[in-house]
Amino acid sequence: MAEVTTRTAPPAPVLVEPGTILPGRARGAVPLRREGPSKLTGAARYTDDLVVPGAWYGATIRSTDARARFSALDLDPAFDWSSVVVVTAADIPGENIVSSIKADQPILVPLGGEIQHHAEPLALLAAPDRATLRAARKAVRVRTEPLPPVFDPLESDHVFAAYEIAAGDPSAAFAAADLVLEGEYRVGHQEQLYIENQAMIAVPEDDGGVTVTGSLQCPYYVHSALKLGLGLDDREARVVQAETGGGFGGKEEYPSVVALHASLLAGKAKRPVRMIYDRHEDIAATTKRHPAIVRHRTGVTHDGRLIAQEIEVVMDGGAYCTLTPVVLSRGALHAGGPYRCPNVRIRARATRTNTPPNGAFRGFGAPQVEFAAETHLNRIAEALGLSPLEIRRRNIYQLGDTTPTGQVLRESVAAGEVLERAAEASEFERLRVQRVAAGQDRSGTGTGAASGSALLTGRERFASGVGLALAWHGAGFTGTGEVKLASVAALELTGEGAIRILTASTEMGQGSKTILPQLVAEVLGVPAEWVEAAAQDTAVVPDSGPTVASRTSMVVGGLLIKAAQRLRAEVESATGGSFAATYRDFAHSHGPRRIDQRFEPYPDTAFDDETYRGDAYPAFSWAACVARVDVDLDTGEVLVRDVVAADDVGRVIHPVLAEGQVEGGTLQAVGYATIEEIKLRDGRYLNDRLATYVIPTALDAPRITTILVEAPFSGAPHGAKGLGELPMDVGAPAVVAAIADATGAWITDLPASPERILAALADAPAVAPPRAGASEPAPPPEPGR
């Protein structure tokens, strides 16, 4: 059995001199963030900071229809077009396709073609300065013939992907259940809102190729897109990552579009072109988290054991496929939550609507379904009169349990560990019991939402509550994904005696630039600063796969450790001394040595993509979250006061960076739960500015206590599992449970905005009588019996 250890990381930072190794909080000492000083002095160069002499400015002409025929592009003859470059689909030298899972998204809609969503790219402009570019944009007129759009994913008959997962005999189990409960949950779009907007600079090369430098997560995704769209070979297309100001999935697939557009303009203008989005364009046009509708029907015994789950997941893919099939796949595989249930039927489908395409965002399908699963389980607990903690203790996965795909959880199962740690540190049961006792006369207080009741002032205006949720997150790519990727990471000992890592794994704030050298240094027995990392440049580094799916520490880190073990053995057997003492001599006498380490399937894992049976993930990470909230009963506003997050990541490589991932992911989840919402009208995002799409500030953010748990995964040489996405899965249901604990009202439709909370309060007689004149009562569906 895997050893499980728990560590509460103390904050207590100390000021140290540069290069000093911090006192270890994990195994050994950890280095400071490698690119930290350049970010802290303003020396770090993000894409828009790069000065490229002679570069023009690029812009995108976009549709203002949700669906239409693109009939004409009129260029005002009165305007001086001599110093402006115009690119249309007719200028595309390769295939007019943004390379992705399906070949359905054009780089630019061709004349006569069909516009599928608002803000879809139709044509491109470049000009030597911003003023000319602005004037040129005004001199372009797009003519269209509107077509009837589809906005409701339930109505759409165009299915991007569908999966079914089944285990046992749900029909028989429902018949035998003591209680059957149903619920429907809805979540909307969420914007990644990296603070650096999408940005690319394309420089045409003499050989007809192009070098693109930009803000991106996956150099080789952009590389593939350039090859297909521009008809280039591996060498002619070159992609370099600039310092990247956040990604969160938003720079997984979308940068391909920006890079193609910049390159097309650069090719036609025969000069470099800068394509830097402003915030409005970035929110209006780029991918979001998939909205979803999730329906649960659950059969339980009187003592709270799950015996049957029937789950339907419908995701809104938007107008093009992008990564939707894999987002949906992860959603389907996580839909039941981290609970043992012998009889399960999960049906998931994603459909097309005439809205901007949805895509990758931290969590990748899991936050949507886990919000539904956790909220549903909390409501089951309430219906049975069980504590949310107790119902989980009775159902969580234990070692040896089998998931709905038939995967036997043979190791690294820490659902119980994270649950107990979070509950203990937050004093969950004590707070809950206290609240239940205090809440018995809650109906007597009334609220301002009630018709005719006075607005409350002072302390009684606020209701406090505590909520608990649990999550699992499959580490790395789903199913056979990692095998198909066949990633390669390399370690080089140069002739000059430098140790250099070569990967395409990008730093976007999460810390890969720090921890990958750290892992290699640990194996080689040298200080971390002796290990260099090559730039993420497709002309230099091999394809170690995309920097997504919480896979970098686990998968790429694992490859580098194996490469380092080989390099160390080779050097030490040749020199007879320790690697640290002899590698420079080895390099001088033997010349450069490079070890390419290719991914090999984790032992004893197999998955069938056709039947959805087998080991969906090599391992799962586990997280529990307890949130405390204050709800303003007059305004419906929620303040999330504090959060205790316990996350099992297999092995903590760098405690400071790991805590940073948990804290940041937790706040994104709190935003998702409470304030982040995209409103649409006729397929257009209405709040497509930072003034109207709001994310949490430091005042909105809870105090976050992070507990890092280690249940190592034997398939990775260092035991690490995924971390980045994990906290995103669990925060929202914990906050919503806390709101229910405070008010008695279950919010089933995210975000739990003041409007929804007031509507729910008005409809929850335990708190207040129905509000007269409430325009949208929208009662939360009652658990059926």
Added chain:
Amino acid sequence: MTAYRFAVNGAPVEVDVPGMRRLLDVLREDLALNGTKEGCGEGECGACTVLLDGSPVDSCLVPVCQVDGSAVLTVEGLAVAPTRPGQADGLDELQAAFLVTGGAQCGICTPGMLMAGRAYLDGGGGPDHDAIREAIAGNLCRCTGYTKIVEAIALAAVTNDGDAVR
């Protein structure tokens, strides 16, 4: 166009640009100080925060004509030569505290955060977390959840104690 004279990071500068040109563009493009970042261009995110005569402002909302005769401090002006043991080379106490606590992740909000934090410390702000959160409420960060940023400023408030910086 008019010539505007002001000080940036202690050095006098003169720019001959339209008066409504954004201070952000003057810094980044005319003065090649691109440590200051643009996040939204409408005063919501605080990424472009600089200190104008000691007060934090969103440089995307300040026309250069309003800066004439003033002193501007940007992230490039924070770094100082080491003056005491324990001070990281080329980083002031606040920058060093961000490095140690993990207050910078992707780094794009960091210059603005540092300037907001510097104004707070220079105004006599202490290690109280609530006061620090108030001071950086105009600066958005999407990576950190703010926890380690608050810790960094609190740490700097302690190490900075009694040190008259600028």
